[in-house]
Amino acid sequence: MRIGDLATRTQVSVRALRYYEEQGLLASTRSRSGQRLYGDTAINRVRLIQQLYGAGLSSKTIAELLPCVDAKVSTPESRERLAAERDRINTQIAELMIARDRLNDMIDLTSRPNPKCDYV
Amino acid sequence: MRIGDLATRTQVSVRALRYYEEQGLLASTRSRSGQRLYGDTAINRVRLIQQLYGAGLSSKTIAELLPCVDAKVSTPESRERLAAERDRINTQIAELMIARDRLNDMIDLTSRPNPKCDYV
């Protein structure tokens, strides 16, 4: 498939896909005329990349970790890296839950009738 | 207290505090010579701002919501806004949990002895 098809199927922009290639995250073969061609596995690859981006990993970090996934082998360093990122995500989840509770408090605080608005 | 003290107590840079003021998130009185002065409540205000930033809210959004918190009154619009942000955070938490599980899978997959590394 060509880049436009992949973009449509993954809901990721063409520009982003080229950027992923530029960052070494997504490989492509080229047609005789130089157009990028992708296999079906590219779809899941893009999804994985998106998930990792969404989790706050940088291109550089993803680029360092994807080869391990492809080879299904990890070095002690990459395992440490993966675990570190997982821990960071767990921390972030905890912070988000706190922020969410904070927002809920704000909603309660401001929407529950109180003296300030009872008479407005 | 002056800006340096507030920065020390909140672990937020002086530049950031000035930026918050610029964005309308943090008020200050000024000394005769023009230096910013803060009360003790500023500490919690900064912490709240940090939490909301950490939760992915923009300066603009925070600036729109903080007055409601201060007044302890919310308009239907701001309530909707708060709820929308909370929902967004919940979504993000869910995505992060998926990404975390994905990372754990990657750790398992690459660290468990397998044919590829048993003989290395």
Next chain:
DNA sequence: CTAAAACCTCACGTTGACGTCAGAGGCAAG
């Protein structure tokens, strides 16, 4: 009184993940 430390206001620099535009070539349909 003086030197260091803290503060002030511009105002430009940084970073990451793309958006966007320019100019040129490629490809299926009628």
Next chain:
DNA sequence: CTTGCCTCTGACGTCAACGTGAGGTTTTAG
């Protein structure tokens, strides 16, 4: 064969939350 959409490679633009440096004033310690 030409129209129209897709793709290519640069390369500059964007946006947010600050960082950083210049040049100058204020406060504080000794």
